[in-house]
Amino acid sequence: MEQTSHAFTIDLRRLTVLRELRRRGSLARTAEALHLTPSAVSQQIASLAREVGAPLTERDGRGVRLTGQARVLLAHADVIAAQLERARADLTAYGEGGRARARIGCFSSGILGLLPAALRALRDRLPHVRLDVVEAEPPDLFTALDGGQVDVAVAVDFAAAPPHTDPRYTREDLLTDVLDVALPPGHPLVDRAGVPLRELALDTWVVGDALSCCGAVTRSVCAAAGFTPDVRHDVNDWAALAGLVEAGAGVALVPRLVRSLYAGRNLVLRPAEGDPPSRNVFVAVRAGSERDPVLKAVREELRSAADDLGAARPGGGGRDAVVGRPGSAG
Structure with a gap:
């Protein structure tokens, strides 16, 4: 495959598919997560490979695995995604009133025990912002976060959750x-x-x-x-x-x-x-979006609700x- 030229463009939607393939590990699971067919996922990856002039997958038994070039590209993709989120956050802060809607994805017991206090405080603090709640867990929760279907993820650390060092997210432990x-x-x-x-x-x-x-x-x-x-x-x-x-x-x-x-x-x-x-409960947003004033307020009220739970919790x-x-x- 030809090497990249000095003037090449990348379709960011195809980068999203490659990022999801890294998370899911197979074309079939990636397709299911993104509501595509495996053939469509293969075509997106192949098109991206032509754009960058480098192979991005190679055969691995019946499946595929990412090449070294794909991992290099993904490191840049994480930086690009974070910078775009910073731009979005700065534009939101510049406009009067900021964003009008934020979506929170959370596991079920977090919705029951943590979100109510935070939502009550946010209703008073952000009366003009619509707050939607979606029940979800990793890995689907973070697929939704990557794709913009949710803006804030509240999750539990376990094998399906991203590691603390994942550069795609800004995260904070809650309780x-x-x-x-x-x-x-x-x-x-x-x-x-x-x-x-x-x-x-x-x-x-x-x-x-x-x-x-x-x-x-x-x-x-x-x-x-x-x-x-x-x-x-x-x-x-x-x-x-x-x-x-x-x-x-x-x-x-x-x-x-x-x-x-x-x-x-x-x-x-x-x-x-x-x-x-x-189990450790944490909140995460897309890297770069932590500067968004509405998402910052959501994180602050989640942290306050978590602190209140810790103070009220019985010692034994x-x-x-x-x-x-x-x-x-x-």
């Missing part, structure tokens, strides 16, 4: 969300002040699917405790999870972000003994049974 053990009435451990997770190795478990943040974290926590949970019930709804635990069908881990929703339910929440299992596990209402276990 550590502790997971408590949910036990059915009459369980042998309900009278313990703290529950050793290893003593639940022979119990049946109610867990969200492995691709959800809470499902992934629960499986990881159990593995760290030295066992693989016997997952009999694969449930992505907090009310359904509570109902199964109440019925004695299994035990579960419940994030404190949704603890208040379980008040009055006939099940018992106890802290795990030792270092409590937890209470002995009250606690209930949920419908919501998915993310």
